[in-house]
Amino acid sequence: MKGMFFESYHSLEDIYHWINKTSQEYSHMATLILIGSSYEKRPLYMLKLSVQNGVSKNAVWMDCGIHAREWISPAFCLWFVNYAITFYNVNSDITAMLNNMDFYILPVMNPDGYKYTWTTNRMWRKNRSRSKDSDCVGADLNRNFDANWCTQGASKRPCDETYCGAYPESEPEAQAVAQFLRSHRDTVKMYFSIHSYSQMLLFPYSCTYDRAENHDELLALVKKAAERIRIYYRNVYKFGSGAETIYLAPGGSDDWAYKLGIPYSFTFELQDRGRYGFLLPAKLISKACSEALLALKTIVLGVLEKI
Numbered sequence: 001m002k003g004m005f006f007e008s009y010h011s012l013e014d015i016y017h018w019i020n021k022t023s024q025e026y027s028h029m030a031t032l033i034l035i036g037s038s039y040e041k042r043p044l045y046m047l048k049l050s051v052q053n054g055v056s057k058n059a060v061w062m063d064c065g066i067h068a069r070e071w072i073s074p075a076f077c078l079w080f081v082n083y084a085i086t087f088y089n090v091n092s093d094i095t096a097m098l099n100n101m102d103f104y105i106l107p108v109m110n111p112d113g114y115k116y117t118w119t120t121n122r123m124w125r126k127n128r129s130r131s132k133d134s135d136c137v138g139a140d141l142n143r144n145f146d147a148n149w150c151t152q153g154a155s156k157r158p159c160d161e162t163y164c165g166a167y168p169e170s171e172p173e174a175q176a177v178a179q180f181l182r183s184h185r186d187t188v189k190m191y192f193s194i195h196s197y198s199q200m201l202l203f204p205y206s207c208t209y210d211r212a213e214n215h216d217e218l219l220a221l222v223k224k225a226a227e228r229i230r231i232y233y234r235n236v237y238k239f240g241s242g243a244e245t246i247y248l249a250p251g252g253s254d255d256w257a258y259k260l261g262i263p264y265s266f267t268f269e270l271q272d273r274g275r276y277g278f279l280l281p282a283k284l285i286s287k288a289c290s291e292a293l294l295a296l297k298t299i300v301l302g303v304l305e306k307i
């Protein structure tokens with residue numbers, strides 16, 4: 001399971017096999033949780049990373065693959081799980097993270113769409129739900145959450161890439177995530193949604209230009225993360241609130257998680273800045289994931305110092 005596995009992209013079937021194998025081989029740390037199913041009835045498998053050290057822990061949530069064509073995103077979830085398992089009690093940062101927090105990792109939030117990018121259309125973004133009003137397929141899962149749903153920055157037209165769905169949480173994948181987070185709202189303290197591309201570290205809000213209550217605190221966290229990526233990897237990530245840094249985007253999972261009460265909520269846009277875009281070559285997976293890991297560590301450990 002070493003070497004090239006985490007530096008290649010994998011089919012949905014291979015990812016499902018890996019998730020099951022990991023939960024069996026590392027049952028002391030990794031537990032398989034089924035949180036729901038997709039529109040086409042594929043499982044939404046999550047891995048819970050939890051070390052048994054007698055400490056009752058709060059949790060970090062990380063979802064990958066909400067947008068089908070952003071293959072580096074699921075690659076990072078797999079890469080992070082492997083890193084956590086391999087370097088727990090070896091690397092001091094990941095050891096501190098796991099000794100204090102459980103991690104809920106959802107490697108492929110949009111399995112139908114991801115499968116579709118492997119079989120039919122590499123550039124597909126949305127899920128694969130059918131609408132009764134149109135022949136066009138799919139809703140943008142990152143516009144389907146109940147946070148200023150379908151206001152400016154989303155589309156009411158089923159054929160558009162940012163179609164917000166019939167109503168908030170109309171899409172089974174969004175509903176499964178919202179349901180899980182609602183039922184774990186007391187313990188989940190940090191939320192990360194992994195996307196590509198454009199190299200940005202974003203926080204709420206994207207659904208409005210209004211500033212989040214702890215805007216300055218969130219800004220300081222992503223600023224430090226971006227600075228460390230620049231120092232250690234000589235790469236540039238922009239950072240800030242979604243609306244000010246990328247564009248208005250209502251109905252997003254991060255804004256919704258923040259409004260639910262998760263005070264530390266982030267969206268990462270991983271490599272690159274457009275040269276390859278969504279088609280990031282596999283040879284760049286390890287660099288992109290190393291940068292994302294450094295950002296994640298900086299933010300998680302930064303928050304742990306406070307709570």
Ligand SMILES: NCCCCC[C@@H](C[SeH])C(=O)O
Binds near residue numbers: 142197202251253
């Ligand atoms: N929740 C919105 C965060 C900012 C936009 C993120 C991008 C990722 Se492709 C989008 O959903 O358009």
Ligand SMILES: [Zn+2]
Binds near residue numbers: 067070195
């Ligand atoms: Zn995305």
Ligand SMILES: [Zn+2]
Binds near residue numbers: 195196197198269
């Ligand atoms: Zn993106």
